Amino acid sequence: MVDVLRPAAAPSPGTGEIFQILRDGQARTKAELAALTGLARSTVALRVDALLAAGLLRPAGEAASTGGRPPARVAFNPRAGLALAVDLGATHATVAVADLSGVILDARTRTIDIGDGPEKLLDTILADGAALLAATADGLPLVGVGIGVPGPVEHSTGRPTNPPIMPGWDRFDVPGYVQRTFDVPVLVDNDVNILALGEQATSWPRVDDLIFVKVSTGIGAGIIAGGQLQRGAQGSAGDMGHVQVPVGAGSAREPGDERDLEALASGSALAIALRAAGHEVHSASDVVDLVRAGNAAAIEATRQAGRDVGEVLATVVNLLNPSIIVLGGSIARAGEHLLAGVREVVYRRSIPLATQHLAIVQSQAGDRAAVLGAAIMVAREVLSPASVDRYVAAKGSKSADSAPT
16 A cells, blocks of 8 residues: 555655656656656666566566667556545446556446435445455555545545535545545545546646536536646635626626526526426436427526626636636536537637637546546555655565565
């Protein structure tokens, strides 16, 4: 197990820093690593050998010889360990096993009710995870668990905080409960944050500034800026749903309407509005069905929801200047109508420099984006420079202790 819980001072560039260069999967020789880091070849050789002994690197053949014996190459070993990734929604749960490069090895999805409470649901999910690990682990160690939940999370503790659609989960110690079954680091985050990580890895790996907006039962955003997921001071960054939407020119809303974005444009809000207009609609999925059936009222309501989302996003674009805005969630999957409404407002209200190269697109990552993001979240923690240094040091200490005297 890679221990990420205890602070440690890492040398720079230490063993963990050299390992980061190899995270891209490209095989390199020790001489190439020495040239990249500026370290002596003997220093690089010691650190690479330690990473090989710890199993984090693997031999990767030989480079072309320039005379004499061909130099050996090494590469990142993504099968050094496994991550258990969990995506909890209001009505579904997906559990997956992934290697340390984020490749999903196996997964299963089941219908749930998030209102059943944490103990009952986590017991079910952990049983699914144990079954998947038994079938796929092949002797590889579990190094961490990543969980996405449909509500605000205090990331430093992994505790959901006042989650509106998760009765019984407020301040529940999710990491502590999971660690009764799996004694590894457990990371918990809002589902839209892990969706942002999964979408970036799947569709936009070279984009450092991306915003993922989920429009479903609720509304939220995952913000990646400068290549890093931005959670804010307490973990609440991206809570678009509680931003008050201004009443724009030409809006059908009454002056003084102070509803927030979630009350106007979420799947639940659309269902309420359409039901009040006489349509048989009870949930976000019913709204999607109506849109796909060509119902004019549902299409216009969804288009207006896109405009309302765009009113908030226009300010976000001016503040953060992303390259890509990705729309996901059930309402976004209903067709182009939400997307068209967002584009209509964002391109009109944001400053030209911010929208000059801005693309607003639908999610392409599919149903496994969230578990992929959860696996990436785990890998980034357990393979950080400080964590790798601790892990390699622990491995070296164990080897020394077991050596004959």
